[in-house]
Each structure stands twice: as structure tokens, then as C-alpha cells.
Amino acid sequence: MSDTEVVVSMFERIGGAVTIDRLVESFYRRMEALPEAQFIRAMHPADLTSTKQVLKRYLSEWTGGPKLYSPEKGHPRLRQRHMGFPIGDAERDAWLLCMRGALGDQVSDEAARQELDLALSRLADWMRNQAGNSHDAGNLRA
Numbered sequence: 001m002s003d004t005e006v007v008v009s010m011f012e013r014i015g016g017a018v019t020i021d022r023l024v025e026s027f028y029r030r031m032e033a034l035p036e037a038q039f040i041r042a043m044h045p046a047d048l049t050s051t052k053q054v055l056k057r058y059l060s061e062w063t064g065g066p067k068l069y070s071p072e073k074g075h076p077r078l079r080q081r082h083m084g085f086p087i088g089d090a091e092r093d094a095w096l097l098c099m100r101g102a103l104g105d106q107v108s109d110e111a112a113r114q115e116l117d118l119a120l121s122r123l124a125d126w127m128r129n130q131a132g133n134s135h136d137a138g139n140l141r142a
Contacts, residue, residue, distance in 0.1 A: 013112045017060060024056045026102035034101075038095045043085050070083075076120025088130035096124050 028048055031037045044051055048076070057068035085091075099120055107113040 004031075010112060010116065011063040011065030013059060013109055014063065014116070016065065016109050019106055020056055020059050020063070020065070022100050023106045024052050026105045027055075027098050028052055030098040030101045034098065037098050040091055040094045040098075043091075087127050087132055089128065092124045093126055094125075096121060098107065116134075 014020075014023075017059075027052075031041045031044075054069070056074070060071040061067050100117060103113050103116055107116065
């Protein structure tokens, strides 16, 4: 990278805090409305206010925006924080269904949307914590 080249974060590419807010609101609206997502909606509290704020802070930081999550929560340790919830292929797929719909609604930059989809798909896949997940296979071998 040259001295004159400017790196633009994903946070900036997608429109900053306004887009993150809209993305999270759209994500949870889908989780509330889609029959395919009702079982993952049931894993959340009835009042999503706090949950939405945490996801907004996380996504802001994760996309290269202001550090809003780690000062309050520390290292994300997402998989560890979600171990109390059974997350298998169906849960991953329902979560991605909601997130992909929200990305489609809220992120107009197609290249940014595709990059986010790939990164979020990998993250969602990693979150699986049920027996038989390929990412845990190495940990089970002698």
C-alpha cells in the first residue's frame, strides 16, 4: 500500500452506524416474522432491546467502526458466549436466512454485501456447537 492509498473500512463502505442500526433491526424483524426462524427467535429474550444493542455494538466494531463492544464486553468469545444454546446446521441456516435478507435490504454495495455474506457465513458456521460439526473433528481425534 502506498502512502497515499486510503483504506476504507467495511463500516464506512456500507454507510456506518446508520446502516448497522438498520441491518440489525431488519435482521430481528425477519427473525420475528419468518416461520423458518421461530425456533432461533425462541432462544432470545422476549424483549430484544438489549440484544439488539449488543449486536449493533459488535457489528460496528467487527466491520471496522468504533470500538463499542470490547470496552464493555471484552473479547467477543462468541462461540463460548453461545455455548448455552444448541447451534447446529438448522440454527446456523435460520440465522443466515435472517441475516442475508437483512443484508439484501440494507447494504446497497453489492461487493460489500458479498464480502459480508462470506465473512458472516464463516462466522455462523464456526458457531455450531453440536456433535458432528466438521470444525470440531480435529479436537476429537487422538
